[in-house]
Amino acid sequence: MAESLVEARGLTKEFGDFTAVDGIDFDIHPGEAFGFLGPNGAGKTSTMRMITTVSPITSGHMTVFGLDPTTQGRGIRQRLGVVPQEDNLDQELTVSENLYVFGRYHDMTKAEILPKVEELLEFAQLTDRADAVVEHLSGGMKRRLTIARALINNPDLVILDEPTTGLDPQARHLLWDRLYKLKRDGATLIITTHYMDEAEQLCDRLVVMDQGKIVAEGSPRELIERYAPREVVELRFQDGQQEDAVARLDGLAARSEILADRIMLYTDDADDTQEGLGSRGVDPEQVLVRRSTLEDVFLRLTGRQLID
Amino acid sequence: MSVQAPSRITPVGRITPFRAQRIWEKNYIAYRRMWKVVFSGFFEPVFYLLAVGIGVDAMVGDVTLPGGSAIPYATFVAPAMMAASAMNGAVIETTFNIFFKLKFNKVYDGILTTPMKPSDIAIGEIGWALLRGVLYSTGFIVVMFALGMTESWLAIFAIPSATLVGFAFGACGLAAATYMRSWQDFDLVTLVTMPLFLFSGTFFPLDVYPPLIQTIASVSPLYHGTELLRGFTLGIVDSTMFGHAAFLLVMGLIGAGIANRRLDGMLRK
Numbered sequence: 351m352a353e354s355l356v357e358a359r360g361l362t363k364e365f366g367d368f369t370a371v372d373g374i375d376f377d378i379h380p381g382e383a384f385g386f387l388g389p390n391g392a393g394k395t396s397t398m399r400m401i402t403t404v405s406p407i408t409s410g411h412m413t414v415f416g417l418d419p420t421t422q423g424r425g426i427r428q429r430l431g432v433v434p435q436e437d438n439l440d441q442e443l444t445v446s447e448n449l450y451v452f453g454r455y456h457d458m459t460k461a462e463i464l465p466k467v468e469e470l471l472e473f474a475q476l477t478d479r480a481d482a483v484v485e486h487l488s489g490g491m492k493r494r495l496t497i498a499r500a501l502i503n504n505p506d507l508v509i510l511d512e513p514t515t516g517l518d519p520q521a522r523h524l525l526w527d528r529l530y531k532l533k534r535d536g537a538t539l540i541i542t543t544h545y546m547d548e549a550e551q552l553c554d555r556l557v558v559m560d561q562g563k564i565v566a567e568g569s570p571r572e573l574i575e576r577y578a579p580r581e582v583v584e585l586r587f588q589d590g591q592q593e594d595a596v597a598r599l600d601g602l603a604a605r606s607e608i609l610a611d612r613i614m615l616y617t618d619d620a621d622d623t624q625e626g627l628g629s630r631g632v633d634p635e636q637v638l639v640r641r642s643t644l645e646d647v648f649l650r651l652t653g654r655q656l657i658d
Numbered sequence: 659m660s661v662q663a664p665s666r667i668t669p670v671g672r673i674t675p676f677r678a679q680r681i682w683e684k685n686y687i688a689y690r691r692m693w694k695v696v697f698s699g700f701f702e703p704v705f706y707l708l709a710v711g712i713g714v715d716a717m718v719g720d721v722t723l724p725g726g727s728a729i730p731y732a733t734f735v736a737p738a739m740m741a742a743s744a745m746n747g748a749v750i751e752t753t754f755n756i757f758f759k760l761k762f763n764k765v766y767d768g769i770l771t772t773p774m775k776p777s778d779i780a781i782g783e784i785g786w787a788l789l790r791g792v793l794y795s796t797g798f799i800v801v802m803f804a805l806g807m808t809e810s811w812l813a814i815f816a817i818p819s820a821t822l823v824g825f826a827f828g829a830c831g832l833a834a835a836t837y838m839r840s841w842q843d844f845d846l847v848t849l850v851t852m853p854l855f856l857f858s859g860t861f862f863p864l865d866v867y868p869p870l871i872q873t874i875a876s877v878s879p880l881y882h883g884t885e886l887l888r889g890f891t892l893g894i895v896d897s898t899m900f901g902h903a904a905f906l907l908v909m910g911l912i913g914a915g916i917a918n919r920r921l922d923g924m925l926r927k
Contacts, residue, residue, distance in 0.1 A: 365927075404770050404926050424773040432771035438764035442688035451684045455772035457677070503772075 353416070355380050355507055355538055356401055360410035363396045370396040372562035373410060378507075383539040385549045385556030387644075389652050392559040394542040395435060398511050401540070402432050415506065428456060431500030431508040435515065437492045439484045445495055446471065446480040449502055456503040466502055473528065474498035490521030497528065508532065509540045514548060526551060546644040560652040570644050577650050578642035579604045581620040585613045585627075585634040598630045607649070616646065677774060681782025682789065699790065700797045703743035707801070710861070711735050724865060729892065736807045737816060737887035738860040740798045741823050744791050745851065745880055748824040751787040752831035753847050757838050766925055776922040784828045784914060791824035792817060802891065810893025819890060819903070823883035826906040829913030836920035854880040859888075879909050 356378040363371040371393040378384045386394045399405035401414055403423035412419060414426045439448050446467050453463035471477040474494040479487065487495065493513065500508055513529070514522040529552055533539060543549050549556055550570045558566040558573070566573055583603070587595055592613065599606055603615035603623055617623040620639045627634070689696055711732035720728040759765045766779055795817045802808045834847065857871065858880035864872050875881050882902040889895050 402771055404767070406926065424775070427771060428773050430771065432768075434764075434767065434771070436764060438768035440684065440688070440765050440768075441763050442692075443684070447687050451680070451687065452768075452772060454680050454683055455677075455769060455774050457773065499768075500771075 353380075354378060354413075356412070356414050356540070358410065358412040361397070361400065361407065361412050362409045363393070363400060363405065364408045369562050371400070374557075374559070374562075374564045376557055376564065376567070378538065378540060380506075380538050381536055382554045383533050383541060383552050385553030386540070386542040386559055387544065387546075387549050387556050387648060388542075388559035389544060391561075392652070393562040394559055395511055397559075398509055398540070398542060402430060402509060403427055428503065429506045431503065431505030433497050433500045433508070433510040433513055435511040437496050439492060439495060439499070441483075441485050444481050444483055445476055445487070448484060448495060449499055452499050453502045458503065463502070466504075470498040470501055473501070473531075475524070488521075490517050490524065493517060493521065493525060494528065497525070501532075505537070507538045507540065511542050512544070513541065514543075514545065522548075546648055550644050558648060558651050565651045566647070573647045574642050574644060576647075578646040579616040579618050580642060581617055582640050582642055582646060583615040583617060583620050583623050583627075584638040584640070585615070585632075586611065586636040586638075587613075588635050595632050595634070598632050602626045602630070605650075614646075616642070678778045678782035678785055680774065681779060682786050685782075685786045696790065696793075699743075699747055700794050702746075703739045703794070703798055704801055706739050706743075707732070707736055707798075711739070711807070721863065723892075723894075724863065725894070730807075732805075733807045733892070734863075734888070735861060736802050737891040738858070738884045740795060740802075740816065740820055740891075741858075741880060741883040741887045742855050742860060743794060743798070744820040744823040745827045745854070745883065747791050747794060748787045748828035749831040749847060749851055751790065752783065752828045753835045753838070753844065756783060756832055756835045757844075760835065760924070761838075766921075770925055776925050777918050779925075780832060780914065780918045780921050784825065784832055784917070787828040787831075788821050788824050791828075792821055795820035799891075808891040808893075810891065812889075812893050812895060813891045815890040816887045819883070819886045822886070822903060822906045822910070823880070826879055826883070826910040826913065829910045829917060831913075832917040833913045833920060836917060836924060854878050859884050879906060882906055 354377040356376070358374060358376050360373045360375065361371060362369065362373050374393075374397070376384075386397060388394050396405065400407050400412065400419065403414070403419040403426050407419065415429055417426050419426060440451065443451065449467045449470055450463055453466065458466075468477075471480050474497065476491060476495060476498070479491065484492065484495070497510070497513070510529070514525050517525065526548070529539065529541075533552070539552070541548070541552055553570060555569055556567070556573070557564045566577065568576065585595070592608075596608060596613065599613065599615070603617040605616040607614040607616070615623055624637065624639070627637075714735075715731040718731040721731050721734040722728050766776075769779060770776065799808070799813055799816055802813065831847075838844070857867075857875050858878045859875065860880075864875055864881070867875065882905045886899055886902040886906070889899050
């Protein structure tokens with residue numbers, strides 16, 4: 351295995367009494383797309399900020415490119431591209447000026463920056479908006495510009511903190527397309543998200559975080575196999591009939607989950623389970639059978655009240 | 659595992675030790691489109707000068723200096739206008755503008771993901787406020803020469819003196835901006851700068867006030883700035899000028915130190 355780009359052992363971040371990141375271990379290898387999945391407040395952003403060296407580590411150990419974030423922050427940041435959760439583009443500048451000044455912050459010369467700006471405008475599909483002032487751009491355009499800006503210095507590692515939150519489906523797909531391209535070109539990506547489809551599509555490997563800890567680690571496929579039976583049968587009932595049905599479902603599926611509006615039965619054989627419903631006299635208004643997704647894993651690991 | 663890493667543009671290790679000038683470069687690019695705003699900063703003190711200096715001058719006549727010599731009122735009040743505008747320019751630039759960038763559009767958070775450091779931002783923004791100040795001061799001195807309000811070649815030194823005033827107030831303004839929570843807090847800025855403007859020997863020599871107010875006014879940084887500039891534009895230079903300059907320098911260094919620490923604490927948490 352190649353040497354780790356990022357290596358963390360017992361990484362911890364505290365804000366006063368609150369522990370945002372609670373002693374986590376992980377390794378990120380060159381060329382992979384690594385995901386941090388978790389609900390809001392799980393500690394994903396704090397972890398990203400520590401990798402970016404803008405947040406001092408409380409305790410534990412971490413290296414980025416083999417460098418120490420506490421003493422070699424500049425050396426690390428020089429090789430990073432960072433896409434923050436909230437766009438923080440310079441509103442006073444145009445699209446291409448935003449790219450240009452970032453190149454200057456990275457000590458690039460004008461001759462190095464200008465061709466790169468052209469290339470990135472193309473990449474972000476913003477060439478015809480090059481001279482537009484940033485505040486007039488749509489949300490999707492701003493996001494693409496933020497990503498382009500993070501690539502100005504040809505980073506060895508690109509960190510994307512919830513890259514598609516708040517975007518409409520078209521903008522999300524366009525963005526994913528751009529991220530695939532980056533990945534194909536060999537970039538190492540770290541992505542945080544609470545969208546399962548995003549993690550499934552983009553990440554080679556991911557960790558699930560909850561309350562500052564890593565609760566699971568693996569590829570999307572592995573996690574689904576490990577934590578969720580193959581299929582899910584979702585049942586919806588008419589008003590008031592759900593409680594009555596719950597009592598009769600005992601032992602029917604490998605695991606079941608009771609939500610306010612529906613019951614989910616996790617099973618390896620959906621046909622078998624559906625037959626069981628009939629023989630027990632359970633008569634739901636609606637039955638939906640689907641494959642397990644990362645969302646099921648996520649809910650199992652971080653989520654709601656479960657009944658095994 | 660064999661992965662072709664993208665070829666680097668910036669050689670690793672090429673790190674410039676001083677990079678506050680990158681902030682100036684960014685501001686220069688932004689202000690190219692806002693030259694009207696920059697221009698207005700020059701006219702404000704000039705309008706004051708014309709209104710108060712020439713208008714009031716017609717009624718008041720000469721002012722007798724402590725040394726006994728009498729000078730036209732406009733000549734007396736002009737350097738004070740220059741000092742006050744150096745103060746106002748620096749305070750506005752470092753409070754309103756910085757507060758907005760710090761709290762609302764988070765520009766600095768983005769900048770700090772690059773090799774830039776909080777101290778680069780602090781020095782860069784204070785330095786930018788000063789560069790603008792130099793521009794205005796130069797214009798103002800030219801106007802004073804043109805209107806015959808100064809005849810001394812020493813007036814040239816009023817430009818670095820006004821820069822010093824800008825440094826003292828800009829650094830403290832930046833420090834203050836890091837403590838501000840909402841736009842309402844800006845009323846406090848006016849609450850400080852307004853009395854400074856009125857009671858720092860701006861419109862009258864300090865000795866017309868009762869002793870108590872004289873004592874209070876003598877610790878006003880703008881008083882020291884005004885005295886410094888007035889000395890140079892009147893061509894009356896003595897050793898007290900060192901004291902005035904030292905006061906402003908120390909104030910600026912303290913402000914810059916606080917601003918740097920506070921910015922670091924706010925942006926790197």
